[in-house]
Amino acid sequence: MRVDGREIPVHGSLLQPLRRRTNDQVRVAISALCVIAVVAVSLATRGRWESVESAVSDLIGVASPDLSNRIYSVYGAAIVALPFAILVGIVVGRRWKLLAGYAAAALFAGVAMSVTGDGVAAPQWHLDLSAHLDTFLSQFLDDPRWIAMLAAVLTVCGPWLPVRWRRLWWILLLGFVPMHLVVSAVVPARSLFGLAAGWFIGALVVLFVGTPALEVPIDAAVRVLGRRGLLVRDLSVLRPAGPGPLMLSARCHVVPTPGSDAGRPLQFGAASHRGGRTAMVHEAAEQVVVLDLYGQHQRSEGLLRQGARWLTMRDSETPSPFASLRRAVEHRALMATAVGALGTASSAPTAVAALDRGWVLYAHTEPRGTVLDGRDPDSLRAVWDGLALLHAQQISHGDLRPENIRTAPEGALFDGFSRSEVGASDVDVQSDIAQLLLVSAGLFGVEPAVREAVSAVGAAQVIAASGRLTRSAMPRRIRAVVSDPKALMAATRAEVRAQTNTDEIRIEQVTRFTRNQLIQLVLLIALVYVAYPFVSAVPTFVTELRSANWWWALLGLLVSALTYFGAAAALWACASETVSFRNLTIMQFANTFAATTTPAGVGGLALSVRFLQHNGLGGMRATAAVALQQTVQVITHVGLLVVFSVAAGRNADLSHFIPKGTVLYLIAGLVFGVIGTFMVVPKLRRWLREDLRPQITDVTAELVDLARDPGRFLLIVGGCGATTLGAALALWASVEAFGGGATFITVTIVTMVGGTLASAAPTPGGVGAVEAALIGGLAAFGVPANIAVPSVLLYRVLTCWLPVFVGWPILNWLQRNDLI
Incomplete structure (x- = not known):
């Protein structure tokens, strides 16, 4: 060139x-x-x-x-x-x-x-x-x-x-x-x-x-260094342009000129202070300068990153945006100057200039020290002391990857100040501590990293910063430098709790929307989706309500409450009576909302497990309690179905909701096919042996223990029975509200069949399948359509839709009180 x-x-x-x-x-x-x-x-x-x-x-x-x-x-x-x-x-x-x-x-x-x-x-x-x-x-x-x-x-x-x-x-x-x-x-x-x-x-x-080989204005960069008294003799490419800048190493001959700071860093004065000593920059005949050249790609990428961060992160997590790429590069140079004044910068700025074609130059001296690699245990304390010195001057680094951390005989040195801030807030300081915790834990081990952090910055700061050891709070560039970051962050939080005697570390929310809020939004959308068919039938239903007996409807509403007390009593006994029965009963209303707005009621099961975990039970214990309650519920449901079917006699026409022989054969073939698949595929067999079998063993052991405790056994069975019978009583009251025509026994059979379909239907809350099964079941027992249709709609209002709309504010109340 x-x-x-x-x-x-x-x-x-x-x-x-x-x-x-x-x-x-x-x-x-x-x-x-x-x-x-x-x-x-x-x-x-x-x-x-x-x-x-x-x-x-x-x-x-x-x-x-x-x-x-x-x-x-x-x-x-x-x-x-x-x-x-x-x-x-x-x-x-x-x-x-x-x-x-x-x-x-x-x-x-x-x-x-x-x-x-x-x-x-x-x-x-x-x-x-x-x-x-x-x-x-x-x-x-x-x-x-x-x-x-x-x-x-x-x-x-x-x-x-x-x-x-x-x-x-x-x-x-x-x-x-x-x-x-x-x-x-x-x-x-x-x-x-x-x-x-x-x-x-x-x-x-x-x-x-792709965009190939854009012309890089190297000649303009060479002239900028020449005006600084640095005559470039040769250039070497250190890193091609990509996600980061194009990096070049320039070997320069220093030519002092009158009135110039040839060979000196671009600082306010050429001296740097540390520990009371002054180190003057040596005007050598030869000097190596590193050139970072930022192109248009970095400008557009940085703009998009700032926009995405503003949309997803809270205001406290979003720094002030830069007006241009040049301002961002100038900020890096100014931060290097400020950190260099403390003697903790591994390099010093030499030149900053805007070049042709939108390129921006940042030239700095060759970095001093060796990159932090985890081989020297003594360097860990020096790094934490260096970070504490920055924080004492209200300076945050923001990008504590190992490549930006160096060690030298005089202590720790830092580089890469693109995300640094002067006048750092508590959020910036905690982010720095969390980043260095993760990086040092990956290099030196979890126990030494936490020990040195507590010694350097204090237990309170480490506890607060540990709440940022999450995927959303930890930047991807930091997580990429450690292996298995999720497990390492969990191990680091556990070590912080152990060394600081802290019971729980509060996870910091850095995003505008939490995972729970997004889930609730999805649930609301699903609720609107499944409620649309019901809303379309409201005019006809309202017309039929004029002839209804409201005393029977009020009785159905009161009886439907029996299902919530029964479910709460059964789960309370399954949890060994270790949680508040009052809060557990209140949770059942929120459980109805979660179960109705998710297919097959999986949201209700997840909410029950989460409630038990937040109220003292461990994860395995809470899951086992919910599994035990569901198992007893199924056994009780089948038992009651057999009993009431026998009591109903043989005169009822059950063909409306009993599948035909062809369907039964298809279901049996599908079941055998699934069983064969699990037997043939090794991964599925391993899942059965290692994951499912222990859970079945735990539930079986719980059932055996339950049989040895008659009081607890009767409470669980009674609660499960009250859930089923309460729903049946509510449907019977709804039928009587429109003139009757069916006995309680037949209505109970219809209700249990409808409940079974609700648990198997893929629609949220079984909407559509439950209504069709109940109306067909009542018709099978001789209930006219002009009574069966409004009765089923009233029953669904009492047992499904009213609890759903009540459950939404109750769910928010449980979250505000940290019960789920």
Whole structure:
């Protein structure tokens, strides 16, 4: 490379790797939105072009034919010459990869704009072409294929064109809009579509092949160092441009000049203080300078990251955004200067400058010390002391990866200050401590890392920071440097509790929405979905309510409450009576909401387990208690079904809800197929042996113990029986409210069959399947349809929908009181 008459050798390739940069992805998204917008607006305003034309003609008038032809001639010559000028520049510059992209973009754009429903031809838009000037050049310029090809070519070749020429040619291409308005008073919708489609096709080509080898303004960076009195002798590529900046190592000859700080860091004074000692920068004849060159990709990527962080993180977790890439680089240099004043910076800024093509230079001295690698146990205490010194001056680092932490005889040194802050808040300080806890635990072990952290910053700070040892609070760049970060964060939190004698570490919420809030949102959406069929039947149901006996409806509402007390009593006994029966009963209403808005009632089971965990039971114990309660519930349900079926006799027609023989054979075949699959597949056999078998063993042991405790056994069975019989009584009361026609025994059978279908139906709360089963069951026992339908709807209101809407605020109350 030749700069100002000097030949400077460059070791390594300056070609940027082919990759799909952030600005390429953003360009595709924006161009796709433009295509959609042009098509939508054109279709929405179809048929109104004549009024638009007349309005424009009245405002600005239309040029005469002679003047129009002259304008078309000048503009057309420029437009026709544009792609050939770019092509000549590519060939002369011998940029063959760019030539391939040029040809691909032009070909794809031309073919895409030529495809119609009748084959490959010029597309027919909804404008009347007779209003255009009848010349070959005007028709050629109005052809959307040509406009699309030009836009695609400019999009692909734009990054390699000089900024001035690129802007001039885009202005020339966009000039057809005002030119057409003056010349022919026709709004060029076809050309606008061609422009948008060509831009989109060119953006796709760039995204597919990547952006190759943009010209890096190395010569400008060399001149910036020359003005600092550093004559670059040779350059070596340390890291190609990618997610981070292009890093170069420059070996420079120091040439002191009058009035310059040649060879000195870009600091407020050339001295750095630490421990009362002053270390002056040595003006050596040779100096190695590291150049970090940030391109347009870093600018667009940083902008998107700031936007995404603002949308997902709380305000306290979101730093002030930078106005530009240059301001972000200047912030890094200023933070390096501030940390260097404390003597804890491994490098010092040398130069910061904005270069051509949107590049920004950050030059700094070669980093001192050795990268933290976990081999020297004594370095761990030095690193924690160095971080404590930064925090004492209200400086946070923000990116404590091992590559940014170095050790030297004088202590710990830091680098990489892109995310550092002066005047750091408590949130920034806790984030630093959590990051260093995780990194040091991965390098030195959990116990030494926590011990040194407590000794350096105090137990209170470590406890508060440990709440950030979660996936959402720990940045991905930090989690990527350790193996199995999830297990390591859990082990670190456990060690913090052990060393600080803390019972529980409160997990810090750093996102705007918690997982529970997102789950509740999903549940609400599911509730609206499953409630829609019921809402559509409300008018008919309201009409039937006029003839209902409200005393029976009130009795059904009171009896339905028996199910909640029964479920609470059964679960309370399964949990060995170790939780509050009052809170457990209140939880059953929230349980109804969770079970109704999730398929097969899995939300209710999960809520019960979580409630027991938050009230003193361990995870395994809570799961076992819920499993025991469900097992007894099933046994009791089947037992009652057998008893009431025998009591009902043989006169009832049960064919409405007993499957036919073919269905039973299919179900049996499916069951045997599933069993065979579990027997053949090794992973499924291992799951049965290692995961399911211990749980079955635990439940069996609980049942055996339960048989030896008659009081507890009767309480659980009684609670499960009250759940089933309470629902049956509620349906019977609903039937009686509309005139009756069925005995309590037959209604109980119908209710238990409907409950079975509710647990098996894939819809949330069994909506649809339960109503159909109950109505069909009542019809099988001779209940007329004009009584069965409103009775079942009233029953579902009393036992399902009213508890659901009451359960939502109760669920929030349980969360506020830390009961779930």
